[in-house]
Amino acid sequence: MSRRQAVYTACFAPTHKAVDSLDDPNDEAKRKEERKYTRQFNDALKKQLQRSVPTDATDAEILAASQQLAQNGAEMVEAMSDLIAASGMLGIETAEDQFGTIGIAFDLSFVNQQVLENLRTAGIQEMGLINGTSNKRLQSALQAWQNDGRSLQDLSEAIAQWVESGKPLPTLVRSLERSFGGVRNGKSRGLDIAVTEVTRFFNKALNESYKQASQETGLTIEMRFVTANDSLVCPICAPLGGLTFSGDGAVPTSRERQKAKGQTVGLSDKFVHPGGKGAAGTYKGQSFGIPPLHVRCRCDIVPVVVV
Numbered sequence: 001m002s003r004r005q006a007v008y009t010a011c012f013a014p015t016h017k018a019v020d021s022l023d024d025p026n027d028e029a030k031r032k033e034e035r036k037y038t039r040q041f042n043d044a045l046k047k048q049l050q051r052s053v054p055t056d057a058t059d060a061e062i063l064a065a066s067q068q069l070a071q072n073g074a075e076m077v078e079a080m081s082d083l084i085a086a087s088g089m090l091g092i093e094t095a096e097d098q099f100g101t102i103g104i105a106f107d108l109s110f111v112n113q114q115v116l117e118n119l120r121t122a123g124i125q126e127m128g129l130i131n132g133t134s135n136k137r138l139q140s141a142l143q144a145w146q147n148d149g150r151s152l153q154d155l156s157e158a159i160a161q162w163v164e165s166g167k168p169l170p171t172l173v174r175s176l177e178r179s180f181g182g183v184r185n186g187k188s189r190g191l192d193i194a195v196t197e198v199t200r201f202f203n204k205a206l207n208e209s210y211k212q213a214s215q216e217t218g219l220t221i222e223m224r225f226v227t228a229n230d231s232l233v234c235p236i237c238a239p240l241g242g243l244t245f246s247g248d249g250a251v252p253t254s255r256e257r258q259k260a261k262g263q264t265v266g267l268s269d270k271f272v273h274p275g276g277k278g279a280a281g282t283y284k285g286q287s288f289g290i291p292p293l294h295v296r297c298r299c300d301i302v303p304v305v306v307v
């Protein structure tokens with residue numbers, strides 16, 4: 001692995017444990033959710049693929065079915081909706097804990113339903129994006145197969161065999177394995193989706209909870225960007241989380257300095273990348289919403305009460 005690749009692994013690696021996961025007592029609960037939903041999404045993606053390229057159908061019927069990918073994703077929707085409920089509740093509970101540690105007792109239980117409803121709306125949009133990616137990958141695989149002069153019926157047989165017995169897909173369409181739930185070296189699309197979406201809905205729940213708390217208490221509350229205090233954090237997340245990025249990677253620092261330097265903005269505002277040396281410089285001035293900032297980002301936000 002080159003040094004440059006190594007730089008990115010704290011934000012991306014599935015099993016990486018932060019040296020000092022700042023203010024995040026629920027880290028292990030999130031990891032557990034990620035593992036559970038990785039399996040669910042991978043299973044759901046396989047079923048979605050098999051239904052979208054049915055066996056015992058003509059090539060024309062297969063082409064028509066492959067356009068209906070969204071309709072074949074009931075299990076995807078179910079996994080996403082479970083994930084949103086679980087990550088949303090964890091976010092709400094974490095917000096309560098965070099307020100507790102800074103001396104504000106605030107019961108968010110009466111806003112649960114509204115927060116979760118807002119998350120569900122965002123979830124429908126996310127599902128559309130995920131299906132859009134799946135659809136693009138499937139259509140280009142079908143195209144490649146047909147360009148090779150082969151019948152889609154043969155492809156549908158190969159897909160059924162892969163899903164049912166694990167027999168590898170032909171090289172020409174091998175990318176379908178990765179796109180639709182296959183696991184290789186511990187990596188899978190299900191893992192990408194699970195980690196990214198747990199981060200998204202956990203942080204959305206935090207952000208909405210902070211807004212509710214601000215409204216109810218009249219306090220001005222802002223949010224601070226938190227990343228792992230680790231040399232392997234990526235050049236997008238490290239400077240926002242208060243780590244200096246040198247040409248070689250992120251430079252771990254004290255908790256105090258990470259707290260002081262982590263970017264803090266209003267609850268509806270964007271984080272603006274401060275730049276940095278090496279790869280971090282390319283992001284200078286770009287604005288980012290609450291994490292995830294990229295696929296498999298695991299950064300968080302914490303509340304900051306302005307006094």
Ligand SMILES: [Zn+2]
Binds near residue numbers: 235236237
């Ligand atoms: Zn990152």
Ligand SMILES: [Zn+2]
Binds near residue numbers: 227291298299
């Ligand atoms: Zn990140």
